[in-house]
Amino acid sequence: MSEVEDDFIAPSPTLEETFYILSKRNAVYRVKLSEKGLCMIKEVNGNVKTETIALEDIIGCRCMRSKRFDQKCIWHPTTRKGNLKVVDENSADWDESDVSAYLYIYAYVLKKGKVKSKKRERIVITLRFRSYDRYEDNMKEAQKWKVTIKYYMDCTLQRCHPSSFYNPEKTSLLGDAKVLFILNPKSGVGKARETFQNKVVPLLTEGDLNYDLHVTRHAHDARNIVRTQNMWQYMGGVVVIGGDGILYEVINGLMERPDWESLFSELKLGVIPCGSGNGLAKSVSYAFSEPYDHSPILVSTLNVVRGMSTPL
Numbered sequence: 398m399s400e401v402e403d404d405f406i407a408p409s410p411t412l413e414e415t416f417y418i419l420s421k422r423n424a425v426y427r428v429k430l431s432e433k434g435l436c437m438i439k440e441v442n443g444n445v446k447t448e449t450i451a452l453e454d455i456i457g458c459r460c461m462r463s464k465r466f467d468q469k470c471i472w473h474p475t476t477r478k479g480n481l482k483v484v485d486e487n488s489a490d491w492d493e494s495d496v497s498a499y500l501y502i503y504a505y506v507l508k509k510g511k512v513k514s515k516k517r518e519r520i521v522i523t524l525r526f527r528s529y530d531r532y533e534d535n536m537k538e539a540q541k542w543k544v545t546i547k548y549y550m551d552c553t554l555q556r557c558h559p560s561s562f563y564n565p566e567k568t569s570l571l572g573d574a575k576v577l578f579i580l581n582p583k584s585g586v587g588k589a590r591e592t593f594q595n596k597v598v599p600l601l602t603e604g605d606l607n608y609d610l611h612v613t614r615h616a617h618d619a620r621n622i623v624r625t626q627n628m629w630q631y632m633g634g635v636v637v638i639g640g641d642g643i644l645y646e647v648i649n650g651l652m653e654r655p656d657w658e659s660l661f662s663e664l665k666l667g668v669i670p671c672g673s674g675n676g677l678a679k680s681v682s683y684a685f686s687e688p689y690d691h692s693p694i695l696v697s698t699l700n701v702v703r704g705m706s707t708p709l
Contacts, residue, residue: 412545416524428524430542432549435502435522450504450522452553456702457604458502458546460539462495462532497527498536500543503603505699507688515688517695554704574633576608576701579619579647581639585671592671593638596694604702607633619643620650628654634665636701644668665706669697681707 412430427438435450502522509515524542526535578597582590590612601608609631613619623635628651637643644666651657651664670678670693678697682689684707687696 412542414524414542430545430549432552435546437522450502450506450520452546452549453703454506455502455504455546455550456600456699458500458543459603459605460536460543461499461501462497462536496530496532496535497525498532498539500524500526500539502546505695516691517688517699574607575631576606576633577628577631577635578608578610579622579635579637579639579643580610580612581619581637581643581671582612584639584643589638589671592694593669597638597669597698600695600698600702606702613643617646620646620653623647623650624653628660628664632663633704634667634701634706636667636669638669639671641668667697667701667706669694669701681705 410431414428416426416428417424423442425440427440429436429438432452433449434452435455437448437450439446439448500523502524504520504522505517506520507515508518524539526538526542528538529535578593580589580593585592593610611619611622619637628635635647637647647666651660654660667681668678678693679689681700682693682696685700685705687700689696
């Protein structure tokens with residue numbers, strides 16, 4: 398059984414739906430999606446609480462089918478770690494009697510406070526669609542929300558009018574543009590590879606980023622790679638995992654190319670800090686008023702996933 402493809406579904410100007418919490422009676426979430434953001438209105442026994450997730454805080458969303466779950470599991474926008482297990486579409490490990498489709502929205506919300514206490518906090522919003530008797534129909538509804546969310550995410554990033562910018566084949570904020578990550582395994586006291594797998598890859602997966610990874614094997618390897626390879630395939634950018642040293646090595650390699658001038662006008666460079674000198678990563682984050690000091694790797698990776706860039 399396959400999912401409904403995004404390119405069969407057009408984005409909607411506004412979406413609004415009512416969701417219920419299984420474990421609580423008289424508890425309702427009214428969720429509204431528009432170009433202003435994802436607004437969630439919680440109503441419990443006459444009490445109303447409203448929360449809005451800004452579109453610029455959302456990095457991606459996925460439509461999935463779930464495994465059989467405990468009846469105590471809560472299906473609603475939540476930051477809690479419940480006992481839900483999500484399974485792949487081709488897995489035989491799901492509950493065949495459950496025709497629901499689930500939309501998972503990944504956001505990193507800026508928690509404001511004093512300058513040094515600001516931080517990005519991960520929130521996973523889970524919406525369950527089960528209005529229809531067939532899984533395919535429920536999945537189509539979930540896909541409609543997914544497509545519209547990504548449509549508005551694109552518009553927010555590009556700062557353009559919604560009607561002038563939309564590509565239904567795009568899966569991430571960078572679209573099909575591939576990113577090349579160059580990792581120096583000796584950075585971060587030899588833990589750069591572990592840092593990438595544990596802290597960076599999960600965000601790339603949530604953002605559905607298209608990327609290649611090259612792990613350097615010897616001195617000047619990064620320089621040789623960018624000097625000799627077809628770098629035009631990496632219009633999503635070249636991102637180093639290490640310190641400023643490997644970034645300068647990449648810049649030197651690019652400068653040795655015959656097409657360096659035209660390439661520099663198109664190619665974005667980034668860094669996820671794992672070295673002793675991380676000045677550039679800090680400067681980029683500060684340019685967007687991001688709380689770099691609290692979580693440098695998280696903030697720098699979010700900058701990459703969201704396609705944020707600033708002139709050098």
